[in-house]
Amino acid sequence: MFVDEAVVEVRAGDGGSGAVAFRREKYVPRGGPSGGDGGRGGSVVLEVDPNLSTLLDFRYRRHYKAERGGDGLSKDMIGKDGADTVLRVPPGTAAYDAESGALLADLAPPITRAVIARGGNPGRGNARFATSIHQTPRFAEKGEPGEQRRVRLELKLMADVGLLGFPSVGKSTLIAAVSAARPKIADYPFTTLVPNLGVVEVEPHRSFVMADLPGLIEGASEGVGLGHRFLRHVVRTRVLAHLLDVSGLSGRDPLDDFHLLNREIALYSERLAALPQVVALNKIDVGDAALAARVERELGGQGYPVYPVSAATREGVGRFVYALWTMLKEMPPPEPPAPPDETIRAQPREDERAWEAERTGTGEWNVRGKGLERLVAKTDLDNQHGLRRLQRFLERAGVNRRLRELGAQEGDTVRIGSAEFDYLDEDIEEHDHPRGRRG
Numbered sequence: 001m002f003v004d005e006a007v008v009e010v011r012a013g014d015g016g017s018g019a020v021a022f023r024r025e026k027y028v029p030r031g032g033p034s035g036g037d038g039g040r041g042g043s044v045v046l047e048v049d050p051n052l053s054t055l056l057d058f059r060y061r062r063h064y065k066a067e068r069g070g071d072g073l074s075k076d077m078i079g080k081d082g083a084d085t086v087l088r089v090p091p092g093t094a095a096y097d098a099e100s101g102a103l104l105a106d107l108a109p110p111i112t113r114a115v116i117a118r119g120g121n122p123g124r125g126n127a128r129f130a131t132s133i134h135q136t137p138r139f140a141e142k143g144e145p146g147e148q149r150r151v152r153l154e155l156k157l158m159a160d161v162g163l164l165g166f167p168s169v170g171k172s173t174l175i176a177a178v179s180a181a182r183p184k185i186a187d188y189p190f191t192t193l194v195p196n197l198g199v200v201e202v203e204p205h206r207s208f209v210m211a212d213l214p215g216l217i218e219g220a221s222e223g224v225g226l227g228h229r230f231l232r233h234v235v236r237t238r239v240l241a242h243l244l245d246v247s248g249l250s251g252r253d254p255l256d257d258f259h260l261l262n263r264e265i266a267l268y269s270e271r272l273a274a275l276p277q278v279v280a281l282n283k284i285d286v287g288d289a290a291l292a293a294r295v296e297r298e299l300g301g302q303g304y305p306v307y308p309v310s311a312a313t314r315e316g317v318g319r320f321v322y323a324l325w326t327m328l329k330e331m332p333p334p335e336p337p338a339p340p341d342e343t344i345r346a347q348p349r350e351d352e353r354a355w356e357a358e359r360t361g362t363g364e365w366n367v368r369g370k371g372l373e374r375l376v377a378k379t380d381l382d383n384q385h386g387l388r389r390l391q392r393f394l395e396r397a398g399v400n401r402r403l404r405e406l407g408a409q410e411g412d413t414v415r416i417g418s419a420e421f422d423y424l425d426e427d428i429e430e431h432d433h434p435r436g437r438r439g
Contacts (some may be wrong), residue, residue, distance in 0.1 A: 006058035013041030014083035015120035015143025016069030041119030042066030042082030052090040098150035128299035139386035159211035162237035174311035248288035373417035
């Protein structure tokens with residue numbers, strides 16, 4: 001079964017937590033803190049497998065999770081890094097964030113591997129917080145949570161030539177004639193429901209890949225018929241080959257079909273409309289000679305290379321194939337894949353320091369800011385020493401003062417990330433028992 005789109009849920013592993021430990025050896029007085037850092041969480045990675053041609057496996061399993069990093073140990077021992085979870089996909093697969101639509105990765109050559117969910121950073125052990133003033137820190141950091149997101153996988157076929165045409169013009173017959181592909185062939189519209197790839201050998205060690213794409217109809221750029229499922233697979237082609245039926249038996253005008261098809265492509269993508277185009281006039285063995293001559297004269301006058309062929313008898317097919325090969329050989333190498341969207345790139349450090357506070361409709365206070373939320377996530381709220389360090393940081397950052405200015409009252413709930421705190425209307429130095437609640 002050919003599957004070219006799938007949605008999966010991925011979750012990277014959390015970073016391991018740092019350890020709180022102290023050296024207690026017989027001949028080492030005042031050994032000091034020795035808690036090691038945690039291990040990095042595993043990531044979820046896409047990796048190209050050239051033996052795959054479909055996303056079928058992702059129809060049966062939709063949830064993927066990477067391994068959590070190991071916690072730090074005593075004697076400054078670092079926790080084990082979590083193992084990555086590798087999802088194997090066919091060449092040409094693009095990954096998008098299902099919520100925002102941002103491009104996460106485009107696995108077209110030369111890209112063969114990409115991270116779509118990064119593992120959490122590890123927490124630092126108490127040995128990392130020792131200073132000349134604070135020599136016995138009794139707290140450590142928790143590991144950061146790994147990224148979690150819904151990902152839409154979309155396969156865009158890797159082909160040099162895209163074979164275009166209305167239903168029943170003979171695309172499947174032609175690709176079967178020039179390659180080892182064996183698509184279903186019948187005399188009714190939309191026989192081909194999925195793309196077919198064929199390797200066309202021109203000469204020994206000289207070949208190219210041709211894609212027989214499902215028939216296009218008017219309105220495809222807006223999703224009519226096979227719509228975007230058809231047009232998606234044209235994106236990576238380097239040459240467009242139009243197949244027109246000049247038998248006169250379909251009751252359609254080949255010139256109208258040609259211009260309509262080009263119009264749909266232009267509506268979908270201006271870049272595709274600018275690709276080189278070659279025209280093949282099919283079914284000349286049973287065709288209307290006057291009709292074929294008129295179409296060849298009209299399109300040839302517009303600068304399009306035109307080749308009369310018969311996919312059934314293979315008349316003129318060799319010349320058509322060689323013309324495609326010559327055109328591909330003279331073209332520059334394929335463009336590199338598009339870079340990921342700016343929306344999924346790391347934010348500048350300055351943005352991470354920014355934060356804002358606001359009151360919710362339920363009377364609670366929300367404090368939002370990447371840096372603050374990350375610090376709270378890495379703080380062990382069950383550890384009084386770690387909680388005291390967090391409150392000192394919030395005081396220095398001006399969070400308490402800002403909440404006081406906005407009208408926060410003693411005992412109000414303050415939410416930072418997934419954690420909740422009780423607001424205290426006093427300076428941190430004036431109390432010894434800060435209050436916090438785990439989120």
